[in-house]
Every structure is written in structure tokens, then in C-alpha cells.
Amino acid sequence: xxxxxxxxxxxxxxxxxxxxxxxxxxxxxxxxxxxxxxxxxxxxxxxxxxxx
Numbered sequence: 001x002x003x004x005x006x007x008x009x010x011x012x013x014x015x016x017x018x019x020x021x022x023x024x025x026x027x028x029x030x031x032x033x034x035x036x037x038x039x040x041x042x043x044x045x046x047x048x049x050x051x052x
Contacts, residue, residue, distance in 0.1 A: 029042065029043050029046075
């Protein structure tokens with residue numbers, strides 16, 4: 001059972017919604033504001049997954 005409102009592909013987005021998605025979504029970890037400990041942990045997890 002899937003929820004059509006939780007489509008991660010964005011295939012159902014209108015062009016305006018797709019543009020907003022691109023403008024609002026952070027492109028790098030440095031773009032996140034707030035919750036520095038969570039961002040730090042996420043960076044460690046990513047580096048571990050990549051084998052760095």
C-alpha cells in the first residue's frame with residue numbers, strides 16, 4: 001500500500017512545484033541551518049558509507 005502523496009520522484013509535480021523543489025532543497029550539508037549535531041552525525045554516516 002503506497003501513499004500517492006509521498007512520491008519521492010516528483011513525477012506528479014507541476015512545473016511550478018518542480019521549480020520550488022529545486023529552489024528549496026539543500027544541495028549540500030553546509031546548506032542546512034540549525035540542528036548542527038544532527039548534520040554532523042549525518043556527515044559522519046555518509047563518509048562511513050562511502051568508505052572515506
